[in-house]
Amino acid sequence: MHDGYLFTIGICGSASDSGLALACLDALLAALPPVKRAALLGEVLIFDGPPALDDPLTGPIRADIADAELLLIVTPVISGGGIPARLRALARAVVAAPPPARPRFAALVALGPRHDPALAPLRRLCAAAEATVIGELWLSAGGDELDDPARRQLEALARAAYAQARSLAPEALPR
Numbered sequence: 001m002h003d004g005y006l007f008t009i010g011i012c013g014s015a016s017d018s019g020l021a022l023a024c025l026d027a028l029l030a031a032l033p034p035v036k037r038a039a040l041l042g043e044v045l046i047f048d049g050p051p052a053l054d055d056p057l058t059g060p061i062r063a064d065i066a067d068a069e070l071l072l073i074v075t076p077v078i079s080g081g082g083i084p085a086r087l088r089a090l091a092r093a094v095v096a097a098p099p100p101a102r103p104r105f106a107a108l109v110a111l112g113p114r115h116d117p118a119l120a121p122l123r124r125l126c127a128a129a130e131a132t133v134i135g136e137l138w139l140s141a142g143g144d145e146l147d148d149p150a151r152r153q154l155e156a157l158a159r160a161a162y163a164q165a166r167s168l169a170p171e172a173l174p175r
Contacts, residue, residue, distance in 0.1 A: 006165050006172045008036040009068040011061065013075035013087035015042025021074050023146040024109050024139065024154055028072045031155040032162050033174050037064055041086040055086055058093050066099035070106070070165040071131050072158060073122055076141060077112030083121060091121035095128040103168055104131035107161040109154065111141040134161040 010029050014021040022040070029036050039061045065071065075083045082088070106126045108119055119136065126133050135157050139150050146154075166172060 004173050005033070005035040006069045006162065006169060007064075007067050008032055008070040008072060008162070008165075009061070009064045010036060010038045010072040010074070011087070011090070012038065012040050013073075013084040015040040018144065019076055020111055020139065020141060020143070020146055021076050024111065024150075025072065025074045027146060027151050027154040028074070028107070028109070028158040031158040032070075039064065041084065041090065055089055057086075058090055061090055062094055062097070062099065065094060065129055069104055069168055070161055071104060071126065071129070072107050072109075072161070073125075074109040075111070075119075075122065077110050077115055077118045081115035081118045083118055088121050091125040094125045098128040098130075101130055104129055105161050105165045105168075106131040106133050107157045108133060108136045109157070110136070110138050112138075114138045132164070134164050 008029070010025045012021050012025045016022070025038060029038065039057065041057065075087055078084060106129075108122055108126075110119055112118075123133065137153055137157050139153070
């Protein structure tokens, strides 16, 4: 439990407004009550001082994963069937140093042509975090706006995952 609420972290493999990833994460998070936090792993690394390959957001996101009961992960599938480098690096970091063992739940959303191996790093992240994947949703990456059928699918996935996470702490707020 996180402050009496179920703690949900939404992780997005893109911070770009030009795609649907942020809109998908927003729809997932909006379907749920608090407490929730979003981690946007955009296409640009943030540097504090000289350039380095270490992503300064990896540590804080790993700490949030350790506290979370529910993980909502959205990623574009990039050409060649992979996921963005920063999200892939986060997955490697969680697998290398998993959070403390306890049950968690997760929902995965991929944007682009279905290519199941693309989500393998995220499935490994979930396994390392002991997060049971409630569902995977593949959406077309076309267009700049989320249509109503896709929004309904995202909301249903988020609510199903949240219901499972709530089983871990039925006394969690809101009731």
